[in-house]
Amino acid sequence: MLDLVFVDRPALVVDSGVTLPIAGSDHHGIYCVLKVMSKRTSSFVRKICNYSNGNYICLREALSYAPWTAGIDLYDDNLDGLVAYYYSIFMSAIDEFIPNRHIKVRPSDKEWMTSYIRHLINRRDTLYWRYKTNKIP
Secondary structure (H helix, E strand, O other): OOOOOOOOOOOHEEEEEEEEEOOOOEEEHHHEEEEOOOOOOOOEEEEEEHOOOOOOHHHHHHHHOOHHHHHHHEEEEEEEEHHHHHHHHHHHHHHOOEOOOEEOOOOOOOOOOHHHHHHHHHHHHHHHHOOOHHHHO
């Protein structure tokens, strides 16, 4: 009998071969070692705005007095520059009049892992480390 291993990228195969018989059987197993590198997802910081507590009267007033026409003079032929200029004006007003906070997003975390649970895990590990080094409960 012939056992086969199919791969769509042979360059990823590092090693392959036949094993010894298993438990006195006449069948030999096959193996294939692949060179696979997984990219680790890194954490990032995201800004979260609390729109329900925003000061929209002051925001509207700040946006009405913003120098919108100055952008046309600065970036008359550059549409990307004009959009970036308008975006910076709008976002600076948002940052000033709508409360926000920064959170750390960890894509590899499970859905149930919260900052409070992480705090408790760190607390547990700290107490365990203290006990192991000092032998004091």
